Amino acid sequence: MNGGRQAAFPPWLEGHLGPLIRLISSGHTPPGLLVTGPKGVGKGVLVRAFLQRMACTEAAEGLFGCGRCNGCRSFRGGTHPEILQVTPEAPGKEIVVDSIRSVIEFLSLSHGGPARMVFIEPAEAMNVNAANALLKTLEEPPGGAMLLLAAAQPARLPATVRSRCRLLRVPVPERAALRNWLIPFEQDELSADEALAACLDRPLEARALLDDEAAQAAWRSDRTALETLLRSESPFPVIQRFLECDLASLLPRLQRLLVSAQHYLVQGETDAFARLFGTDLLGPFAAGLGMRETALLYQDSLQWQRELQAPLNPNLRCEDIVLRFWRRVGPS
Ligand SMILES: [Zn+2]
Known part of the structure; x- marks a missing residue:
């Protein structure tokens, strides 16, 4: 997010930004703030806009950092001395206890300067040891520090962490x-x-x-792969198409297709997602699968998504997924 280009800021987040900034200027900083809301709604965008606003040395009023001063620049470069952002080493990985130890160390170095801020995203990626290590700091952050956590699935956080945070829910507009x-x-x-x-x-x-062209290319590959799945008489062309996709992007769409199939079987009509693949493809596919197999495949697909974090040759993984799929589709 560019602090200077306010027009690019999602408008449904603006209403949350003002109260956050006022909270700090009122001197009632909560030690922990847990921002929740569905994936893709902009929790991280909101928190980073807030942090940049806090880092900015020029924005006397207004919602956004100026984007030009040293504070804004060092925040965006990830080198601001008072702000630390913690994410998993790679998407889908856990946030481990060592990362939380560096948070505690970072906060302990706070001496008399401005209160430090730490942003952990996604917070539910913290494993049990990491979450436990954070608890004491959440209770009494040194030097008036503030911990900001963003979570799409807050129920995955220990209740002890949730109960120590002020909640900010960001609903889908x-x-x-x-x-x-x-x-x-x-x-x-x-x-x-x-x-x-x-x-x-x-x-x-x-x-x-x-x-974004890269996102469009990924969508084209995913759509072709799912279309091939809906059309194909044999698993092998499907495996080829799956290999051309990033499974981290394809699998949620495959799950969504199974939801569309269930919707079709119950309601007798295609939903907006299924219509992306042509109106006549999903019906026969869903009817061929039936309710029970569709539900079982959905369960499988959750498992495939969890398994994405395990190291496995991509060819083997795609083959495994499509063949397990095919066993359920069971062309007679
Ligand atoms: Zn600035």
């Missing part, structure tokens, strides 16, 4: 507001509605899809 925000970015071949459906109704991902 209304559909009409989302569309209005996305319409200026529409592409010839991709509408705001299609982008939202393709990104499982996650606003920031839909925005990236409309704006």
